[in-house]
Amino acid sequence: MDKTPKKEVISILVDNQANVLDRVVGLFGRRGFTIDSLTVSATDNPKISRITIVFTGTDQALYQIMTQTEKLEVVREIFTLEAKNSIYRELLLLKVRTGKNDRAAIREIVEIYRGRIIDLSKDSMIIELTGPPEKLDAFMNMMADHDIAEVCRTGITGIERGLKPDSRASVIPDSIRNPVDNSLDPETSSG
Amino acid sequence: MKVTGSQIVAEVLLEHGVDTVFGYPGGAALNLYDTLYDYQDKIKHVLFAHEQGAAHAADGYSRATGKTGVVIATSGPGATNLTTGIATAFMDSIPMVAITANVPDALIGRDAFQEICITGVTMPITKHNFFVNRIEDLENALRQGFRIANSGRKGPVLIDITKNVTAEMIDYKKRAPLSLPSAPVCDDKEIAEIANLINKAERPVIHFGGGVAAANASNLLNELVKKANIPAAHTMMGAGVLGYENKLNLGLIGMHGSIAANKAVDHADLVVALGTRFSDRVALNPPKWAKKATKIQIDIDRSEINKNVLVDKYLVCDAKDFLKKLLPLIKPKKRTKWVAQITTWKKESTNNKCAKATLRPSEVITAVCDLTDKDTIYTTDVGQHQMWAAQYLKHKKTRAFLTSGGLGTMGFGYGAAIGAQIGCPKRRVIHFTSDGSLHMNLNEASTAVSQNLPIITVIMNNRVLGMVYQWQTIFYDKKYAATNPERKTDFPKLIEAFGGKGYRASTPTEFEKAFKEALKSDGPVWIDCAIAKEERVLPMIPAGGTAKDMIIG
Numbered sequence: 001m002d003k004t005p006k007k008e009v010i011s012i013l014v015d016n017q018a019n020v021l022d023r024v025v026g027l028f029g030r031r032g033f034t035i036d037s038l039t040v041s042a043t044d045n046p047k048i049s050r051i052t053i054v055f056t057g058t059d060q061a062l063y064q065i066m067t068q069t070e071k072l073e074v075v076r077e078i079f080t081l082e083a084k085n086s087i088y089r090e091l092l093l094l095k096v097r098t099g100k101n102d103r104a105a106i107r108e109i110v111e112i113y114r115g116r117i118i119d120l121s122k123d124s125m126i127i128e129l130t131g132p133p134e135k136l137d138a139f140m141n142m143m144a145d146h147d148i149a150e151v152c153r154t155g156i157t158g159i160e161r162g163l164k165p166d167s168r169a170s171v172i173p174d175s176i177r178n179p180v181d182n183s184l185d186p187e188t189s190s191g
Numbered sequence: 192m193k194v195t196g197s198q199i200v201a202e203v204l205l206e207h208g209v210d211t212v213f214g215y216p217g218g219a220a221l222n223l224y225d226t227l228y229d230y231q232d233k234i235k236h237v238l239f240a241h242e243q244g245a246a247h248a249a250d251g252y253s254r255a256t257g258k259t260g261v262v263i264a265t266s267g268p269g270a271t272n273l274t275t276g277i278a279t280a281f282m283d284s285i286p287m288v289a290i291t292a293n294v295p296d297a298l299i300g301r302d303a304f305q306e307i308c309i310t311g312v313t314m315p316i317t318k319h320n321f322f323v324n325r326i327e328d329l330e331n332a333l334r335q336g337f338r339i340a341n342s343g344r345k346g347p348v349l350i351d352i353t354k355n356v357t358a359e360m361i362d363y364k365k366r367a368p369l370s371l372p373s374a375p376v377c378d379d380k381e382i383a384e385i386a387n388l389i390n391k392a393e394r395p396v397i398h399f400g401g402g403v404a405a406a407n408a409s410n411l412l413n414e415l416v417k418k419a420n421i422p423a424a425h426t427m428m429g430a431g432v433l434g435y436e437n438k439l440n441l442g443l444i445g446m447h448g449s450i451a452a453n454k455a456v457d458h459a460d461l462v463v464a465l466g467t468r469f470s471d472r473v474a475l476n477p478p479k480w481a482k483k484a485t486k487i488q489i490d491i492d493r494s495e496i497n498k499n500v501l502v503d504k505y506l507v508c509d510a511k512d513f514l515k516k517l518l519p520l521i522k523p524k525k526r527t528k529w530v531a532q533i534t535t536w537k538k539e540s541t542n543n544k545c546a547k548a549t550l551r552p553s554e555v556i557t558a559v560c561d562l563t564d565k566d567t568i569y570t571t572d573v574g575q576h577q578m579w580a581a582q583y584l585k586h587k588k589t590r591a592f593l594t595s596g597g598l599g600t601m602g603f604g605y606g607a608a609i610g611a612q613i614g615c616p617k618r619r620v621i622h623f624t625s626d627g628s629l630h631m632n633l634n635e636a637s638t639a640v641s642q643n644l645p646i647i648t649v650i651m652n653n654r655v656l657g658m659v660y661q662w663q664t665i666f667y668d669k670k671y672a673a674t675n676p677e678r679k680t681d682f683p684k685l686i687e688a689f690g691g692k693g694y695r696a697s698t699p700t701e702f703e704k705a706f707k708e709a710l711k712s713d714g715p716v717w718i719d720c721a722i723a724k725e726e727r728v729l730p731m732i733p734a735g736g737t738a739k740d741m742i743i744g
Contacts, residue, residue, distance in 0.1 A: 018322070019310065019311075019314075019322075022311070022314065023314060026314055026315065030315050060497060060501070063496075063497065064494065064497070064498055067493045067494035067496070068494045070493075070494075071318075071492070071494060072319075073318070073319040073339060074319075
């Protein structure tokens with residue numbers, strides 16, 4: 001089993017009811033797993049919501065949090081969205097201080113990244129950009145030279161490519177289904 | 192037929208065969224209790240002194256009988272007082288349904304008198320919980336509650352009902368309980384591979400826990416042990432699955448486990464872990480635990496696989512189904528050398544002398560075993576006396592040693608004993624406790640008296656908070672911080688004030704005499720046993736240690 005922490009995108013289909021987010025997020029918290037980002041959204045079925053969680057951890061941690069989460073009564077389905085067969089998107093809103101001199105330069109960057117300027121005032125503008133998180137990171141990098149006032153990112157939401165299989169073959173990815181290496185156990189001791 | 196929400200509660204309880212509930216009334220629960228009064232011929236309600244005691248009783252009732260324990264409390268403090276009891280059941284996978292009343296829906300969220308969001312409070316300590324503020328949802332929540340509590344890995348469920356719902360009317364039709372989802376089925380190929388590993392193993396050990404008892408698989412495990420001559424060690428929750436007289440029973444494993452159990456696992460070439468979760472009190476150092484062994488884990492809860500100790504092979508299934516399919520594939524084998532080795536280890540004993548003692552814990556427990564029959568149920572609180580009871584009791588049956596294994600709840604035992612005695616009126620119930628633990632919930636003596644329950648409480652009174660005192664002696668340079676309470680409680684007088692009987696013993700002869708007297712009583716009895724504070728629980732593996740670090744004298 002691989003011990004290096006990896007970024008994973010986990011998709012959870014849950015019953016759309018009061019406290020459902022508490023139940024999922026609370027579980028991550030009390031089991032000691034940190035969430036990088038989280039989005040909750042409606043699906044085509046009003047009874048079901050989708051929670052997309054980005055999580056960094058080892059294979060063992062991923063297996064543990066997924067098997068713990070699948071035990072929750074409100075969880076209908078849980079699976080990882082693997083990069084090779086999934087699409088991730090994120091929305092960025094960025095407010096930047098501008099004057100007459102740098103407006104054109106900023107506009108050029110925004111156009112290259114296919115973003116939109118959605119608000120303009122004498123001394124600031126707000127830019128909207130959607131895309132995979134890497135694109136947003138690259139855009140942020142380009143904007144670093146300018147006087148950024150505020151940034152707001154939604155976190156990833158994601159979906160699998162193609163039609164959904166009738167029965168998902170593997171809720172838990174194969175790589176962590178049969179972990180066998182004892183030498184990788186974490187050193188633990190407590191009183 | 193139109194009925195009230197409270198009647199629905201009573202009817203659904205009856206649908207599920209519930210004839211006994213434990214609880215405490217209150218303002219928000221008035222309607223519920225009004226209905227329970229009308230149903231008293233069919234549902235016995237046992238009133239406690241404190242909701243925590245009632246929750247432990249529902250738990251103890253469930254542990255002893257195998258049925259679902261039901262506890263009822265009012266809103267606010269009534270509900271929060273349940274939490275330690277619910278958490279205890281959660282950690283030990285005991286099926287329990289807790290029903291709480293909340294303030295009327297119109298007052299929810301306004302910090303009304305005795306309002307608390309108990310579903311929020313109990314989210315981490317229940318399998319699931321329900322907040323019911325619409326009468327349309329009540330019936331389903333209750334039925335789902337029983338289903339969830341009893342399916343897969345069992346555990347507690349809480350249903351919080353607003354007061355208005357307990358009074359509103361709706362149509363109700365009797366129904367059968369919801370069917371439980373079937374447990375995951377073992378894969379035949381995997382079973383064959385595991386059988387092959389067992390057949391090839393020279394030094395195998397079975398390590399089992401409460402999952403075997405919960406699956407009612409004791410007979411099958413006994414058969415496996417006998418057929419293949421495999422020594423077996425148990426966790427706290429697995430006590431009683433193998434008889435104490437079984438030569439292959441290694442006894443308790445872990446921090447205060449037997450020398451034989453810990454050494455056997457340390458030397459084993461194969462460990463089959465059955466219905467157990469490698470807690471930190473068992474595998475004190477996970478990477479080094481059974482390091483020479485191929486490890487196989489069988490558990491009904493997939494999230495237990497590789498949680499604490501990484502295993503080489505696993506199966507997610509019911510222990511009974513697993514053993515049933517495994518047994519025909521197991522070849523009878525003598526394993527003479529390995530059995531001889533564990534027999535030698537079993538003879539090794541700790542050097543547990545205590546110069547100042549006139550009455551030893553082992554003497555007390557052995558006398559109790561000798562003077563009671565095989566159907567006796569033992570309960571414990573938590574601490575040294577719990578470990579002594581686990582070590583010295585002659586365990587013979589499952590569901591007969593009721594102890595807070597996971598949460599380690601001091602104050603668990605008396606409530607649990609009451610629940611067990613009410614669930615099993617014909618069996619003898621003995622409660623082992625200590626001066627520290629008994630002080631936590633001794634108010635329930637009033638309940639034992641009201642119910643006229645002949646529970647015998649054996650108090651290992653060493654006048655200190657013994658387990659912490661022992662750690663301070665060994666690891667904290669005898670700095671006894673807050674473990675010497677200097678109490679002057681006169682336990683025999685105290686139980687007499689409650690309306691029971693009390694005895695005192697400071698020698699084995701005195702104890703035997705007192706215990707024989709106690710056996711004649713038809714109400715609760717306490718026996719205050721003078722134990723030296725220097726008494727230790729041995730063996731002991733310090734946290735993070737292995738069998739090699741075992742302290743034996």
